Amino acid sequence: MICxxxxxxxxxxxxxxxxxxxxxxxxVYKIILPQAxxxxxxxxxxxxxARGNFSKKGMQAGNERRRWHGTTRLCKIGDDPKxxxxxxxxxxxxxxxxxxxxxxxxxxxxx
Numbered sequence: 001m002i003c004x005x006x007x008x009x010x011x012x013x014x015x016x017x018x019x020x021x022x023x024x025x026x027x028v029y030k031i032i033l034p035q036a037x038x039x040x041x042x043x044x045x046x047x048x049x050a051r052g053n054f055s056k057k058g059m060q061a062g063n064e065r066r067r068w069h070g071t072t073r074l075c076k077i078g079d080d081p082k083x084x085x086x087x088x089x090x091x092x093x094x095x096x097x098x099x100x101x102x103x104x105x106x107x108x109x110x111x
Contacts, residue, residue, distance in 0.1 A: 012068055023070065029078055031098060071097060 009025040016022035033041065045062030048054075055061045073094040075087035086095035 011066065015066075015068065027078065029094075069097075069102065 005025070005028045008028045012025055013022045045064060047062075049062040052063055054063045071093040072091065074089050074092040075095060077083055077086060077095060077098075086092075086098045089095070
């Protein structure tokens, strides 16, 4: 399935439950995993599916779910298709996530 910014923005707005008006989606980024990491994730998802049979319950295989994350971006990565290298600015949370993954300990509670 192709997910355009408008499709993903609509899904986000529909899922928003925190205030009357959801925040405006400025940009949507898709992170492409290295093949080895993708294969590891798919193997994990297959194991979760084998234990829970989620697809038989009308759910996504492996209980896979879309999650939403807004973060601070201090650089211009992604504004130009030629600028796809994460920056080294210490306060650029988006580039830190791209380089080393998402750390749940930094997530806001209750979101």
